[in-house]
Each structure stands twice: as structure tokens, then as C-alpha cells.
Amino acid sequence: MSFSLQNFLHLSICLLLLISFANAQNCSDCFVHSRASYYPNSDEHGTDHGACGFGAFGATVNGGDVSTASELYRDGVGCGACYQVKCTNSDYCSDNGVTVVITDQGSGDHTDFILSEHAFSKMAQTTDAAASLRSLGVVDIEYQRISCSYPGKNITFKIDESSNYPSYLAFAIYYQQGEKDITAVQLCETQTFTCKLLQRDHGAVWTSTSPPSGPLSIRMLFSDGDYADDTWVVPVNNIPQDWKSGAIYDSGVQVN
Structure with a gap:
């Protein structure tokens, strides 16, 4: 049986497509680009009147690092989901960003997230940088879904x-x-x-x-x-x- 160059190229292309598909399905470091703003309040944490129905729990869960979501709310299915959110301005923003929990539904100026003030500030490198971020109001971000973890807590x-x-x-x-x-x-x-x-x-x-x-x-x-x-x-x-x-x-x- 002969194996032509054309057959070899065809097989190579198929293997590359399979590898690309596998990587797309198992991408743990894939970020989506969007924008985020924040809602200021007296204690810097979340709201106890969120659309997810968490009540007072929704204001303080995850140390107050919470967010409203627009499309990611998904008719309530998105409530309780966790995301890593990083702003992309290298002058102000840290490499790790902040982990937030979805506790409410809301949308702003073409944003996927409206973070608590506490969470918004944690995207910054320093306290001064956080003040500069808040003065911008809306920032470019990248985000990905991550696993929620509450050490010592059961559902x-x-x-x-x-x-x-x-x-x-x-x-x-x-x-x-x-x-x-x-x-x-x-x-x-x-x-x-x-x-x-x-x-x-x-x-x-x-x-x-x-x-x-x-x-x-x-x-x-x-x-x-x-x-x-x-x-x-x-x-x-x-x-x-x-x-x-x-x-x-x-x-x-x-x-x-």
C-alpha cells in the first residue's frame, strides 16, 4: 500500500484540528474581554437586595467580593458562580485581579460586571492605584469562570x-x-x-x-x-x- 504526500498532509491537518478542538474544550486559561464598573456604598460590600435572593448573605459572602451580572446572570442559573476578573490597564491593575461571586443582576455601560466597591478596588496594584481605578468608573477587563471554594463551609x-x-x-x-x-x-x-x-x-x-x-x-x-x-x-x-x-x-x- 502506498502512502502519498497528499495523504500525509491530509492526516496532519486532521490531527491539528483535533488538537485545536481539544485545547478549546479544555482551556483553563482562556479569558473573555469585556468591561466592568462598580457600585459605591457605605460599607464597600455587596447588596442585601440582589436578584439572586441571597439577602444579607449576598452582601458579605466571599468577603464582600461580589458582583452583579448582565448576560452571565442567565435567568438566575448564574447566581453563585465565581469568576476571576482582571482589569487590563498595566498602570493600575494587578496580574491576579479579583475573584467575585455573582449575587445580583444588573448592567451598565456595555459591562458584563458591576463589582462591589470592595472587589473593584482589589483589582488594583496598590491603594493609590485603587483610587485611580475608582475615579475611572468603568475599566476594560478580562475574565474567566473559575471554581468556587469556601474552606470549612458546606452547601x-x-x-x-x-x-x-x-x-x-x-x-x-x-x-x-x-x-x-x-x-x-x-x-x-x-x-x-x-x-x-x-x-x-x-x-x-x-x-x-x-x-x-x-x-x-x-x-x-x-x-x-x-x-x-x-x-x-x-x-x-x-x-x-x-x-x-x-x-x-x-x-x-x-x-x-
């Missing part, structure tokens, strides 16, 4: 104050971890092993009318868009039968 469920035991249950998911989205939630009655698929009410808040009785298990589907890699996470701890409005319950699990 936690906060029962919303709108809940009314036993007829209506609403809860937000705190300390979402890893680099995947929570795309579905099941509420399971642990004694009969019956489950119902919940509706996302808004942001990170899920609701159930006529929830099951007895101890409950809140199961979460983590997904990165590749259905073959979807993972159901089952908490170690259950929600008690007599759950209470405003209570916080530790799932007992962490996600890498």
Missing part, C-alpha cells in the same frame, strides 16, 4: 422568610461550590423515597407548594452543559420535619 440551605410551614417552602442555596451550575433541584421525602422536581422561583431560590411531610432531602443537579457529566449531589443531612421559616440548614456536603 447550605436558607429557608426563605416567605415560607409557610407546612404548605409552602422556599429556600436559597448558599455556598455553591465547584465550577458547575445548579440546574435542577429535587425535594425528596426521606421515609417514602418519593421526590418532586422543583421550580426555580428566581435567582438561587427554589420553591414548592404542598411540600412532602417528614424529613426532607434537597438534591441538586450540578451541570457544566455536558449532559454526560451531570452529577446529582445528595446531602448528608436532611431538612427536619418541622422546618422553620428563616432557619439555616447545613447539607453536610462539599463539591469540588
Whole structure:
């Protein structure tokens, strides 16, 4: 069997295309270029009235390094996602930038992020450089999705104050971890092993009318868009039968 130069070139091109595709699918250092601004407030942190439904938690999670998002909000799916955000002005900006958590929805002057003042300042090299950044108001950035990590913290469920035991249950998911989205939630009655698929009410808040009785298990589907890699996470701890409005319950699990 003869192997012509044309066959060799064809094979080489195919290999290059496969390598390029693989690199595109597994690019851990790929940044998207955009713009960011910030919202100033008295304590420099986030807001406790964000669209994600985190309440006061949304103002202080991640040390107050939080952000609103426009397209990245994704109808609430983006709530709790983490991003590395770096401004690109070499006179003021550090190489590492800042890691932020999405806690709200909002858009500015062609921006993907509106950072808390605390987070915006942390993109700078020095305190003086941070003041110069804030004076600009809007800066060019590059960003990438990264894994959320909360050392010593498990995924936690906060029962919303709108809940009314036993007829209506609403809860937000705190300390979402890893680099995947929570795309579905099941509420399971642990004694009969019956489950119902919940509706996302808004942001990170899920609701159930006529929830099951007895101890409950809140199961979460983590997904990165590749259905073959979807993972159901089952908490170690259950929600008690007599759950209470405003209570916080530790799932007992962490996600890498």
C-alpha cells in the first residue's frame, strides 16, 4: 500500500484540528474581554437586595467580593458562580485581579460586571492605584469562570422568610461550590423515597407548594452543559420535619 504526500498532509491537518478542538474544550486559561464598573456604598460590600435572593448573605459572602451580572446572570442559573476578573490597564491593575461571586443582576455601560466597591478596588496594584481605578468608573477587563471554594463551609440551605410551614417552602442555596451550575433541584421525602422536581422561583431560590411531610432531602443537579457529566449531589443531612421559616440548614456536603 502506498502512502502519498497528499495523504500525509491530509492526516496532519486532521490531527491539528483535533488538537485545536481539544485545547478549546479544555482551556483553563482562556479569558473573555469585556468591561466592568462598580457600585459605591457605605460599607464597600455587596447588596442585601440582589436578584439572586441571597439577602444579607449576598452582601458579605466571599468577603464582600461580589458582583452583579448582565448576560452571565442567565435567568438566575448564574447566581453563585465565581469568576476571576482582571482589569487590563498595566498602570493600575494587578496580574491576579479579583475573584467575585455573582449575587445580583444588573448592567451598565456595555459591562458584563458591576463589582462591589470592595472587589473593584482589589483589582488594583496598590491603594493609590485603587483610587485611580475608582475615579475611572468603568475599566476594560478580562475574565474567566473559575471554581468556587469556601474552606470549612458546606452547601447550605436558607429557608426563605416567605415560607409557610407546612404548605409552602422556599429556600436559597448558599455556598455553591465547584465550577458547575445548579440546574435542577429535587425535594425528596426521606421515609417514602418519593421526590418532586422543583421550580426555580428566581435567582438561587427554589420553591414548592404542598411540600412532602417528614424529613426532607434537597438534591441538586450540578451541570457544566455536558449532559454526560451531570452529577446529582445528595446531602448528608436532611431538612427536619418541622422546618422553620428563616432557619439555616447545613447539607453536610462539599463539591469540588
